[in-house]
Amino acid sequence: MSATSTQVQVLLGDRSYPIYIGSGELQSADLNAHIVGQKVLIVTNETVAPLYLERLEQQLSDRHIDSVILADGEQHKNLDTLNRIFDQLISKHHDRKTTLIALGGGVIGDMTGFAAACYQRGVAFIQVPTTLLAQVDSSVGGKTAVNHAMGKNMIGAFYQPQAVIIDTDTLSTLPDREFAAGLAEVIKYGLIIDAEFFLWLENNITALLQRDQQALAYAIEVSCKSKARIVAEDETEQGIRAILNLGHTFGHAIETFQNYRQWLHGEAVAAGMVMAAKLSQIAGQLSQADVSRIETLLQACSLPVAPPQDMASEDFMKLMVRDKKVLDGRLRLVLMQEIGRAQVSDQFSVDHLKQLLIRSCHSG
Amino acid sequence: MSATSTQVQVLLGDRSYPIYIGSGELQSADLNAHIVGQKVLIVTNETVAPLYLERLEQQLSDRHIDSVILADGEQHKNLDTLNRIFDQLISKHHDRKTTLIALGGGVIGDMTGFAAACYQRGVAFIQVPTTLLAQVDSSVGGKTAVNHAMGKNMIGAFYQPQAVIIDTDTLSTLPDREFAAGLAEVIKYGLIIDAEFFLWLENNITALLQRDQQALAYAIEVSCKSKARIVAEDETEQGIRAILNLGHTFGHAIETFQNYRQWLHGEAVAAGMVMAAKLSQIAGQLSQADVSRIETLLQACSLPVAPPQDMASEDFMKLMVRDKKVLDGRLRLVLMQEIGRAQVSDQFSVDHLKQLLIRSCHSG
Numbered sequence: 001m002s003a004t005s006t007q008v009q010v011l012l013g014d015r016s017y018p019i020y021i022g023s024g025e026l027q028s029a030d031l032n033a034h035i036v037g038q039k040v041l042i043v044t045n046e047t048v049a050p051l052y053l054e055r056l057e058q059q060l061s062d063r064h065i066d067s068v069i070l071a072d073g074e075q076h077k078n079l080d081t082l083n084r085i086f087d088q089l090i091s092k093h094h095d096r097k098t099t100l101i102a103l104g105g106g107v108i109g110d111m112t113g114f115a116a117a118c119y120q121r122g123v124a125f126i127q128v129p130t131t132l133l134a135q136v137d138s139s140v141g142g143k144t145a146v147n148h149a150m151g152k153n154m155i156g157a158f159y160q161p162q163a164v165i166i167d168t169d170t171l172s173t174l175p176d177r178e179f180a181a182g183l184a185e186v187i188k189y190g191l192i193i194d195a196e197f198f199l200w201l202e203n204n205i206t207a208l209l210q211r212d213q214q215a216l217a218y219a220i221e222v223s224c225k226s227k228a229r230i231v232a233e234d235e236t237e238q239g240i241r242a243i244l245n246l247g248h249t250f251g252h253a254i255e256t257f258q259n260y261r262q263w264l265h266g267e268a269v270a271a272g273m274v275m276a277a278k279l280s281q282i283a284g285q286l287s288q289a290d291v292s293r294i295e296t297l298l299q300a301c302s303l304p305v306a307p308p309q310d311m312a313s314e315d316f317m318k319l320m321v322r323d324k325k326v327l328d329g330r331l332r333l334v335l336m337q338e339i340g341r342a343q344v345s346d347q348f349s350v351d352h353l354k355q356l357l358i359r360s361c362h363s364g
Numbered sequence: 365m366s367a368t369s370t371q372v373q374v375l376l377g378d379r380s381y382p383i384y385i386g387s388g389e390l391q392s393a394d395l396n397a398h399i400v401g402q403k404v405l406i407v408t409n410e411t412v413a414p415l416y417l418e419r420l421e422q423q424l425s426d427r428h429i430d431s432v433i434l435a436d437g438e439q440h441k442n443l444d445t446l447n448r449i450f451d452q453l454i455s456k457h458h459d460r461k462t463t464l465i466a467l468g469g470g471v472i473g474d475m476t477g478f479a480a481a482c483y484q485r486g487v488a489f490i491q492v493p494t495t496l497l498a499q500v501d502s503s504v505g506g507k508t509a510v511n512h513a514m515g516k517n518m519i520g521a522f523y524q525p526q527a528v529i530i531d532t533d534t535l536s537t538l539p540d541r542e543f544a545a546g547l548a549e550v551i552k553y554g555l556i557i558d559a560e561f562f563l564w565l566e567n568n569i570t571a572l573l574q575r576d577q578q579a580l581a582y583a584i585e586v587s588c589k590s591k592a593r594i595v596a597e598d599e600t601e602q603g604i605r606a607i608l609n610l611g612h613t614f615g616h617a618i619e620t621f622q623n624y625r626q627w628l629h630g631e632a633v634a635a636g637m638v639m640a641a642k643l644s645q646i647a648g649q650l651s652q653a654d655v656s657r658i659e660t661l662l663q664a665c666s667l668p669v670a671p672p673q674d675m676a677s678e679d680f681m682k683l684m685v686r687d688k689k690v691l692d693g694r695l696r697l698v699l700m701q702e703i704g705r706a707q708v709s710d711q712f713s714v715d716h717l718k719q720l721l722i723r724s725c726h727s728g
Contacts, residue, residue: 150454
């Protein structure tokens with residue numbers, strides 16, 4: 001570890017792994033220690049490569065290093081792009097003892113992880129997330145996937161990395177909008193499992209938005225700890241892990257409606273979390289005061305708190321039944337009892353859902 | 365089970381499953397007992413669908429059944445065809461509680477299994493193999509994959525089915541050439557692990573070629589038992605499981621050279637097993653008498669015992685280093701000490717290999 005870093009363990013038996021969090025982690029020895037074999041393929045994108053690829057390659061200079069630079073954006077998270085990773089692996093003769101490194105945001109992490117899960121039926125990989133969203137959410141827990149034209153993350157695997165290396169320095173180059181989108185997932189941990197952390201976020205949101213290193217490192221550590229705890233309890237989402245999807249069923253509907261081309265994932269989740277909160281309120285579970293606190297904190301981050309203007313309630317209904325959270329025909333949603341306490345339910349009333357959608361959507 | 369069927373268990377902890385072998389299994393209750401949820405997607409091909417799809421659908425009439433009929437042939441075993449399975453699953457609103465059924469040969473089984481491994485990060489599937497090769501080899505053990513333009517089975521997963529249903533009646537419609545190709549894998553079990561079974565095969569090859577039901581059922585049962593034992597010992601091929609690849613490194617080189625369009629997999633493996641036997645002989649491990657017995661038995665099945673005439677020794681060298689059996693740059697091959705005893709080795713002499721290739725290939 002670097003001098004200032006902390007470590008969080010994801011406990012999954014023989015698939016356990018550490019998350020290193022700190023300034024300068026990209027230059028530390030932690031990455032090298034988790035590489036399997038002599039060959040490495042770094043997967044990154046056109047935005048991140050000019051910023052960090054060389055730094056990472058220098059750190060690995062005693063290995064044979066190949067790299068593939070993909071186009072940036074959720075619209076490229078599909079089987080065709082995945083195949084570009086396989087092209088590179090095969091043409092450069094990478095065998096089963098290779099290690100893939102995901103250098104980038106959630107899209108790069110999800111695709112690289114899935115490529116590692118499938119290449120020769122499974123090779124090692126390491127997550128080096130460079131966006132806040134990837135650092136606190138997608139890089140931890142082993143969910144990997146690509147999108148299908150008809151649905152998000154429809155094709156994937158549960159596949160755990162060897163390690164997650166979070167260099168908080170990489171956040172300095174993150175655009176404001178993407179940084180805020182990451183904060184949506186940070187806030188989510190407060191909402192589903194940690195009321196005290198939510199309060200801390202309310203009190204420290206200005207420092208976070210100014211990217212104060214100390215505040216950032218703390219928020220990332222608390223978020224990763226919550227995620228690690230939930231994943232350790234329920235790796236393949238048979239139960240409790242589903243609370244991590246707070247706001248995501250609404251959010252995925254928004255992203256699919258926009259063909260992944262307008263709002264960022266975290267923005268869609270922010271609006272989705274407000275919708276979930278309001279549905280919880282309509283169901284008589286959550287207070288109006290709590291709904292307001294949630295809206296206020298998200299608005300402080302310049303995140304959306306309502307669905308896009310052009311989405312009608314029927315659009316939501318149509319898209320939500322395609323979501324993975326449908327089990328045997330029943331839609332399941334994450335609802336809140338109070339800030340810091342959430343649970344999955346398929347017992348909500350469809351009338352309440354319709355009421356919410358009519359209230360939330362401008363048309364329809 | 366049907367009245368005449370036998371059962372073989374694949375013991376893999378909570379991923380254990382039964383193989384049912386018998387005449388009329390397609391009409392038995394075994395299949396239904398292993399279906400998860402209310403929805404089923406049957407994946408089959410243009411050759412098998414007219415023969416058995418309706419029979420299978422009738423057997424499942426109390427479920428919601430969708431089906432997808434793919435083009436027949438190894439050249440279609442790729443990501444594009446896989447996507448057709450996903451298209452069907454998503455457009456018909458199959459959720460995580462669906463069951464995929466692979467009705468067909470090895471290509472259908474490998475693709476359906478991989479689709480099940482990836483769809484929504486993993487759903488249930490059942491193997492209903494209708495070719496001899498799939499019944500004795502590819503449907504058992506959880507290896508699933510698709511090919512990449514640059515290499516066979518490069519993209520896949522270890523993913524076990526809920527059950528394997530082998531109806532020996534389906535072999536009655538199998539073309540002679542495909543039947544013989546399946547026998548190559550049956551013979552393989554004798555070669556790698558069961559000298560007594562090899563002797564039985566020598567004595568009963570005429571009955572098998574006449575598709576005597578009793579002889580067939582016995583040969584399939586012994587083959588499945590051997591495979592189940594090896595897989596239970598080493599599910600993800602860290603060691604002993606690799607002996608199942610006897611002849612396959614040579615065979616894959618042949619298939620890749622022919623772009624999967626000329627020889628069947630079993631034919632390529634037959635030639636590959638003779639090459640492995642001859643390499644073992646050159647290395648001083650296997651007797652000339654044993655090599656002759658192997659050639660004689662394969663020839664009795666009208667299987668090739670030498671590589672295609674247009675393949676040069678350099679073609680083999682070039683294609684073999686791309687094979688998955690290369691680990692950290694070292695080529696590993698399965699060699700025989702005697703009939704019934706094989707082991708993986710990366711210790712063979714490259715000179716011996718070159719000698720073999722020059723002897724075996726017509727040109728180069």
